[in-house]
Amino acid sequence: MCGIIGITRAPVGDGSGRSDVLEVLLEGLGRLEYRGYDSAGIALVGPDASDGLWRARAANGTRSLKDLTKRAEDAPELSSAGIGHTRWATHGGPTEENAHPHVDCSAGLALVHNGIIENHVELADELVAAGHRLRSETDTEVLAHLIEVAVSDHPEIGLVGAVRAALGRVRGAFSLAVVCSDEPDLIVAARRVSPLLMGVTGDSAFLASDIPAILGLTRDFFVLEDDQMAELRPGSLRVTNFEGEEIDPQRITVDWDLEAARKDGYDDFMSKEMHEQPKAVADTLLDRLLPDGTLSLDEMHITNAELRAVNKVFIVACGSSYHAGLMAKYSIEHWARIPVEIDIASEFIYRDPVLDPTTLVIGVSQSGETADTRIAMEEARRQGAKVLVITNVVDSSMARGSDAVLYTRAGPEIGVAATKTHLAQITALEILALYLAQARQALSPHDARVLFEQMGVLPDKVALALERSADVEAVAATYRDSPSFMFLGRQVGYPVALEGALKLKELSYLRAEGFPAGELKHGPIALVEPGTVVIGVATRTPIWEKMMSNITEVKSRGATVVLVANDGDEETARQADAVLWVPETEYLFAPIIDVVPMQLFAYHLARLHGLDVDRPRNLAKVVTVE
Numbered sequence: 001m002c003g004i005i006g007i008t009r010a011p012v013g014d015g016s017g018r019s020d021v022l023e024v025l026l027e028g029l030g031r032l033e034y035r036g037y038d039s040a041g042i043a044l045v046g047p048d049a050s051d052g053l054w055r056a057r058a059a060n061g062t063r064s065l066k067d068l069t070k071r072a073e074d075a076p077e078l079s080s081a082g083i084g085h086t087r088w089a090t091h092g093g094p095t096e097e098n099a100h101p102h103v104d105c106s107a108g109l110a111l112v113h114n115g116i117i118e119n120h121v122e123l124a125d126e127l128v129a130a131g132h133r134l135r136s137e138t139d140t141e142v143l144a145h146l147i148e149v150a151v152s153d154h155p156e157i158g159l160v161g162a163v164r165a166a167l168g169r170v171r172g173a174f175s176l177a178v179v180c181s182d183e184p185d186l187i188v189a190a191r192r193v194s195p196l197l198m199g200v201t202g203d204s205a206f207l208a209s210d211i212p213a214i215l216g217l218t219r220d221f222f223v224l225e226d227d228q229m230a231e232l233r234p235g236s237l238r239v240t241n242f243e244g245e246e247i248d249p250q251r252i253t254v255d256w257d258l259e260a261a262r263k264d265g266y267d268d269f270m271s272k273e274m275h276e277q278p279k280a281v282a283d284t285l286l287d288r289l290l291p292d293g294t295l296s297l298d299e300m301h302i303t304n305a306e307l308r309a310v311n312k313v314f315i316v317a318c319g320s321s322y323h324a325g326l327m328a329k330y331s332i333e334h335w336a337r338i339p340v341e342i343d344i345a346s347e348f349i350y351r352d353p354v355l356d357p358t359t360l361v362i363g364v365s366q367s368g369e370t371a372d373t374r375i376a377m378e379e380a381r382r383q384g385a386k387v388l389v390i391t392n393v394v395d396s397s398m399a400r401g402s403d404a405v406l407y408t409r410a411g412p413e414i415g416v417a418a419t420k421t422h423l424a425q426i427t428a429l430e431i432l433a434l435y436l437a438q439a440r441q442a443l444s445p446h447d448a449r450v451l452f453e454q455m456g457v458l459p460d461k462v463a464l465a466l467e468r469s470a471d472v473e474a475v476a477a478t479y480r481d482s483p484s485f486m487f488l489g490r491q492v493g494y495p496v497a498l499e500g501a502l503k504l505k506e507l508s509y510l511r512a513e514g515f516p517a518g519e520l521k522h523g524p525i526a527l528v529e530p531g532t533v534v535i536g537v538a539t540r541t542p543i544w545e546k547m548m549s550n551i552t553e554v555k556s557r558g559a560t561v562v563l564v565a566n567d568g569d570e571e572t573a574r575q576a577d578a579v580l581w582v583p584e585t586e587y588l589f590a591p592i593i594d595v596v597p598m599q600l601f602a603y604h605l606a607r608l609h610g611l612d613v614d615r616p617r618n619l620a621k622v623v624t625v626e
């Protein structure tokens with residue numbers, strides 16, 4: 001998840017004054033930093049073709065933009081168009097070489113990109129074989145060189161035609177903006193999946209991936225839709241489809257202020273981030289689920305032979321990441337038939353675990369910096385185990401200190417409560433479970449295909465679950481005065497219950513405990529009395545009947561029961577005082593969907609209590625101490 005901005009503007013006054021293209025870009029990048037701050041960069045062209053292209057980039061974490069601003073003191077006084085980018089690294093570490101804008105071999109054109117080019121490896125091989133020099137590890141850079149190829153093969157098609165030709169070669173998701181010194185007042189933009197908005201005022205035209213970046217310039221925006229391109233020139237905008245046919249772009253007007261815009265109009269970051277979950281899941285699947293019905297995780301650099309040699313998997317994590325690991329335990333054991341142990345990192349470190357080179361230790365951490373998990377990974381490596389880290393932060397301490405990394409692609413998460421990073425973790429772990437099964441030939445090709453198909457539609461199902469937010473709010477309102485909540489689940493529903501309880505604790509400071517429903521009669525049922533609110537995960541799994549027996553047990557002691565149930569499952573609904581509906585899926589994927597109403601419930605209840613959901617008391621986003 002990155003931020004893009006671009007502006008083309010007629011030179012100020014008589015054309016001899018300093019243009020403010022650079023200032024607009026730097027200010028816009030400042031408002032995009034929440035999209036990522038691994039690096040920041042800009043490219044400027046014009047006003048004459050002979051002025052060439054000027055580029056500056058900086059990769060210094062949260063200081064990237066400051067460093068870039070310093071470097072921009074050397075920028076040309078006058079420029080007619082420019083593009084800027086703030087990066088959240090996904091392909092390639094957070095280095096200056098990997099920072100956008102990327103340029104072609106002659107450094108005459110520059111490009112910023114948000115999204116993922118799925119077939120970048122084969123395209124890079126082809127370009128290198130044809131003599132191109134690729135300087136970064138990113139998936140993006142191939143685009144700059146593909147445009148260069150198209151221009152040099154057919155100069156008459158110009159930049160617009162060349163971008164169109166280049167995009168014909170790529171698979172994946174993109175929003176991008178390109179400038180070229182030969183056409184110095186033009187910005188070419190294109191979109192597939194990743195959003196892009198544009199505006200035109202007076203002698204300017206501009207674009208951005210997010211409204212805040214250009215909200216100071218206009219409140220009227222044009223939306224670039226999927227598979228559309230745009231040509232921006234000072235004071236004009238032309239939108240076409242990929243066949244070149246002109247299109248009337250959709251227009252929107254916003255009445256938000258800047259703070260609201262940073263949150264895309266949501267009241268808080270948590271809500272925004274929950275609504276980004278379909279994209280987080282889709283991006284985490286992208287280029288790993290191949291069109292030929294297989295999975296590819298070559299990025300981990302672990303061979304199939306090494307995966308076949310694994311005798312035991314050990315998952316180690318904290319908090320929500322631990323719950324994601326617990327969900328994956330069921331999948332790895334069921335599909336790949338490898339025994340899985342799981343532990344909370346702070347316990348693992350001091351329990352003298354038995355590991356050897358045939359143990360695959362998986363550390364799960366959205367931040368990649370959590371001290372307990374990081375130390376646990378160090379201990380695992382010391383004992384000779386193979387260490388794989390699943391994290392959302394490229395080049396984080398844990399990513400650097402592991403044998404292999406599998407990145408989630410949720411983009412930066414600002415709300416303290418993990419939401420989109422959690423769903424992305426579960427997704428990555430499910431992919432890993434199936435990948436292990438594929439490597440060990442533990443699944444028939446038919447079963448694998450069915451599962452991959454189900455996986456592909458998970459983002460839509462997450463979106464459907466989110467659409468029920470108002471219904472969940474109504475249920476939360478009904479139980480807003482309850483002093484405590486009991487969460488129950490069995491099998492994969494158990495970690496969902498744990499996550500539901502954790503979210504409620506974190507956000508509303510109420511007593512909320514999660515239990516395996518089968519364990520009730522061994523103690524926790526003593527807590528149940530008339531009026532106790534029990535939230536049960538009762539979506540359809542092979543042991544749904546057993547779960548419903550446990551629900552009957554608490555009901556007969558007077559509990560009020562709220563059940564998470566699959567759409568249309570009236571049999572389950574009849575046992576509930578209130579229902580949180582979710583779409584059905586393969587039961588081992590169900591946590592990805594069933595967690596959503598848990599998040600929404602905690603979110604709405606906390607807001608009903610007037611609490612700050614983005615900054616819950618006593619908590620920090622990253623816990624770097626033991």
Ligand code: M6R
Binds near residue numbers: 365418
């Ligand atoms: O960055 P990590 O995933 O390692 O963080 C682990 C926990 O601290 C984290 O999941 C925490 O429980 C969150 N506040 C959950 O919302």
